[in-house]
């Protein structure tokens with residue numbers, strides 16, 4: 025394992041002014057943020073002055089810069105990493121797809137994406153997803169750039185894309201034809217789906233001059249368990265590409281919250297596009313909480329507009345038990361099932377969705393009360409009852425599963441707490457809000473029983489950080505430190521890290537050793 029000093033760590037980040045300096049293009053796009061941001065520009069080589077330019081001074085400076093001042097060629101990027109957290113939906117899954125509100129919180133399980141830039145002569149882009157046994161290499165020059173860059177189709181990093189373009193989806197099909205040809209069809213479909221979502225975003229944001237690179241992803245989140253694993257990949261990919269394009273500023277410690285929020289918004293917009301490719305009709309709650317972190321109340325009533333996101337900074341530390349049924353499900357399938365039920369029984373299903381909305385609203389009101397206390401039995405009972413009602417309504421939509429019902433039965437039998445499914449259902453995970461003062465004996469008995477029946481219990485804390493960046497991929501407080509305390513994460517040691525624990529220990533934002541120096545997060549909290 026190689027080591028080196030991390031001295032240039034944080035300096036590697038682009039501040040808005042630096043971004044402007046290193047690109048020489050102006051961007052007058054409305055950002056509602058500081059003047060500095062108008063200077064951030066894009067490797068698309070695009071000059072955007074189509075909308076409100078509230079930073080004209082900066083932009084003018086750039087436009088009139090002498091040609092000779094411009095950077096001739098950009099040096100190779102350092103290897104860097106991005107990371108995003110999984111989530112639990114505490115209230116409102118499924119209803120949120122139909123325009124109702126949901127409450128979701130980030131968890132401490134995360135995905136990690138290592139981005140390696142290749143030497144100039146290598147014109148390939150590689151996806152390496154060892155968790156799903158997927159690896160594929162494309163020749164950059166063989167990708168359908170002309171279709172994606174056609175003026176009628178071209179999208180930019182600041183665009184709000186709310187539907188996939190069928191012509192663009194069709195254009196990438198030939199690039200999927202030789203993805204995992206020898207794998208069984210179910211696995212092949214998953215690989216093609218992963219490849220398709222990546223290519224759609226890569227081709228939309230990038231250009232043919234994009235450097236050759238490799239994207240390697242490892243995750244500690246169980247796949248297809250309702251903890252938003254797909255959204256974390258969407259967020260990591262979006263953040264990585266936008267960073268490579270130098271369209272993001274920060275994160276850096278003195279960044280104003282407004283500016284940080286704009287970066288988060290941009291990452292989230294493109295993560296949603298990735299999710300659309302994977303799921304068909306996502307609400308956007310998963311990618312939103314994964315990008316922003318902590319907890320949010322989320323609602324998207326009009327898909328042509330950004331969602332309403334209310335951060336819940338004081339979201340309580342609820343004593344939750346997270347149980348994985350180890351029964352894989354498909355979000356797309358469960359969402360389609362509810363859609364079909366709604367078409368058949370519009371009024372009835374409409375009232376169930378309205379009832380879920382009322383539950384979410386009541387929960388939000390409850391946890392917002394001044395004297396809400398997570399150690400108070402009465403407070404927990406009220407939240408717990410809302411969880412029980414929410415679960416019942418989800419059962420009536422047909423998205424539970426016998427394995428989920430079994431967890432509820434075991435918990436209810438011992439009188440330990442209140443259980444609901446979380447995420448899409450049809451398998452996946454449940455959450456149980458534990459009553460205060462439950463005896464250790466009862467808890468042990470439940471855990472033993474769950475273990476015996478093949479369930480997996482997860483320890484996680486709610487409300488962690490959102491998308492994070494490690495630029496360059498050098499960590500302090502790592503395992504293998506040199507005397508200056510820097511440890512380089514390279515492809516080989518990243519791939520070699522054993523299991524979730526190995527990944528956490530090597531690159532984790534906490535790594536079992538407390539806050540880790542190196543990882544940076546956009547601080548959106550004002």
Ligand SMILES: Nc1ncnc2c1ncn2[C@@H]1O[C@H](COP(=O)(O)OP(=O)(O)O)[C@@H](O)[C@H]1O
Nearest residue numbers: 153155243247248249250251252253254354355
């Ligand atoms: N660790 C991973 N590596 C690669 N792809 C992943 C990983 N985790 C999830 N995915 C992608 O996300 C899909 C699962 O998404 P989904 O059914 O929504 O489950 P979840 O509830 O975990 O988000 C997988 O089929 C795969 O495409």
Ligand SMILES: C[C@@](O)(CCOP(=O)(O)O)CC(=O)O
Nearest residue numbers: 118250252306307355447448
């Ligand atoms: C069912 C749904 O509300 C949540 C799905 O969560 P997950 O993919 O199971 O983690 C769908 C959505 O919000 O897009």
